[in-house]
Amino acid sequence: MSEAESPDSLARMRGLIWLVAAAFFMQTLDSTIVNTAVPSIAHALAVPPISLKTALTSYVLTLAICIPASAWLSDRFGTRRVFAASVLIFTLGSLACGMSQSLSQLVAARVLQGIGGALLMPIGRYVLVRAFGPKDFVAAMSTAGIPGLLGPVVGPLLGGVLSQYASWRLIFLVNVPVGIVGLWLNRTHMPDFRGERRPFDWIGFILFALASGMLLTAAETGGDGDYRNAGVAAVIGAVCAFAYWRYGHRARHPVVDLTLFKVRSFIIAVGGGLCTRLGTAGLSFILMLFLQVGCGWTPTEAGLMIVPQAVAMVLMKLLIDRILKRHGYRRTLFVNTTIATALLACFALFDATTPWWAIAILMFAYGFVMSLQYTAMNTLAFVDLPPERAAQASSVTSTVQYLAISFGIALSSWLLAVFLGDHHHDPAAYVHGFRIAVLVMAAISLIAVYVFTRLRHDRPLRRQVTTPETAA
Missing domain, CATH: 1.20.1250.20 (MFS general substrate transporter like domains)
Structure with a gap:
């Protein structure tokens, strides 16, 4: 029987539910809040609005690359330590986004944000599965998921209001106080679950990251009219993707099965x-x-x-x-x-x-x-x-x-x-x-x-x- 499987489990584990809910909210909010502020950010950074696509794609691509590592990290270092690190990295990335003075700085900060954000949802769901039994998990997940549902509703409007009446930098800085509260809740309410230790597929991870990054680079540089470099990036990405396809069928613990x-x-x-x-x-x-x-x-x-x-x-x-x-x-x-x-x-x-x-x-x-x-x-x-x-x-x-x-x-x-x-x-x-x-x-x-x-x-x-x- 799990730790939380009892009639008053939801009440006793309320702090954990709020912690996971805050993580879901930050991740979903940040996925939608930026779009409405794109013209304002472009004007402040003196770049065409269409150039801001890199700030969006770099974040999402980082999520895709880092998510497969979440299970190994939690098994190796424990959920409490890894979740705290993910909240901290996401918060620092948000702070860096709010302080960016150029598009390149913003993209680098978004990558940092993505590294932290990639771990928030997978580990949050994993902890709820372990902490609550089958009888209470659905109720716990539904409660924790409510702020995640509010993120896409609040995000676009909040992004528009902040960029119009205050500053576009606040759309990133709003995550900082939430992150600080999350770190405090993590210390007091996050259980430290660990799973079976297994070797990490570093070769597969590097091949997968290179394939994904190079193919997206090819798409973006091609869209900017730099077809020569786009072709080079596409070839490198295709070679890495083929190499992973061959390698992944033989690996004992592939990063992507x-x-x-x-x-x-x-x-x-x-x-x-x-x-x-x-x-x-x-x-x-x-x-x-x-x-x-x-x-x-x-x-x-x-x-x-x-x-x-x-x-x-x-x-x-x-x-x-x-x-x-x-x-x-x-x-x-x-x-x-x-x-x-x-x-x-x-x-x-x-x-x-x-x-x-x-x-x-x-x-x-x-x-x-x-x-x-x-x-x-x-x-x-x-x-x-x-x-x-x-x-x-x-x-x-x-x-x-x-x-x-x-x-x-x-x-x-x-x-x-x-x-x-x-x-x-x-x-x-x-x-x-x-x-x-x-x-x-x-x-x-x-x-x-x-x-x-x-x-x-x-x-x-x-x-x-x-x-x-x-x-x-």
């Missing part, structure tokens, strides 16, 4: 999710540029447009289980991906004269559909796996998700840059570029419709799987 890709439902979930996120992940970034630079909206007004999407994603959580149990994965994902693609294409109908309520309605509908999409894709990866492989699958799916998000942001910003040309200060160019970019992004997402038809038959939801992405 490739044998999971032998399961048909898993590879379809990952492949379909990759195609979906490549087309949709960058929408928030280019939408903020469209509204603020193209349409002349204030940061606060633009931030308000993200709130309907976040609210709809939370509301859809009430219906997801029933939809999947009634219609199964194949039918649900085929229909829902088609609807999501159509709604994404509808953003091309907007121009500088579009009323705010029309944008809000489409954002609500889009959020409603994407909440079901994310949860269905994420849970599909687990339906044919035994419970003992769930932890490995969770690490792999989280890694692929963040990789896809980073490449999706790079792709959308590259499309916008291509259609902008040299007109970085022309509002009409941003409107035109946005409309064409979302059509191309919708076409890419349409590939996922075909991928999900490769499921052999409809299968119901066998067990509820909680995923933080439905809120992000």
